[in-house]
Amino acid sequence: MSKIEQRTSTRKANRARAGQAAKEFFEGTQTINGVPGFREHGSKPGWWIYIGRIPFARCIVIPQGDSVEIHDVVVCKEGDRRQGHGTAMIADIRQAFPGAHIWVDTSDCARPFWQKMVARGHIDSIENDYSWPCFDTTCAICHPTRTTGRRRSA
Numbered sequence: 001m002s003k004i005e006q007r008t009s010t011r012k013a014n015r016a017r018a019g020q021a022a023k024e025f026f027e028g029t030q031t032i033n034g035v036p037g038f039r040e041h042g043s044k045p046g047w048w049i050y051i052g053r054i055p056f057a058r059c060i061v062i063p064q065g066d067s068v069e070i071h072d073v074v075v076c077k078e079g080d081r082r083q084g085h086g087t088a089m090i091a092d093i094r095q096a097f098p099g100a101h102i103w104v105d106t107s108d109c110a111r112p113f114w115q116k117m118v119a120r121g122h123i124d125s126i127e128n129d130y131s132w133p134c135f136d137t138t139c140a141i142c143h144p145t146r147t148t149g150r151r152r153s154a
């Protein structure tokens with residue numbers, strides 16, 4: 001086998017492996033209105049874990065009556081934030097539930113993102129009108145004042 005033939009066959013094998021991994025990853029997920037990647041939540045009946053944008057982002061989707069709550073949005077790696085992965089994922093949820101009233105509760109630091117999602121029509125409303133500081137104690141938006149001013153940088 002020539003070097004070029006070798007490289008080609010390695011590439012083909014890698015591609016086949018990646019394809020197989022993707023297939024196994026999506027096994028047991030469901031497609032809703034043409035959007036693949038909804039996995040049934042292990043312990044909450046009726047809830048979905050949306051993995052269609054893994055490895056970049058995931059979220060939990062909770063349909064109830066004619067409403068759908070988007071919950072626990074995670075954009076996975078710091079470097080992947082502000083790259084449009086979150087927006088693409090929320091647009092997927094709209095496509096999956098076109099007629100529903102889609103809503104969220106949001107932490108203070110994520111509120112500008114969700115306001116943008118409302119403006120673009122990807123979701124219908126932000127429901128919490130109260131301040132909700134996030135769990136990240138290094139977040140200066142949600143935790144501007146601290147008892148001793150001490151803050152880990154990352």
Ligand SMILES: [Zn+2]
Nearest residue numbers: 109134139142
């Ligand atoms: Zn925060």
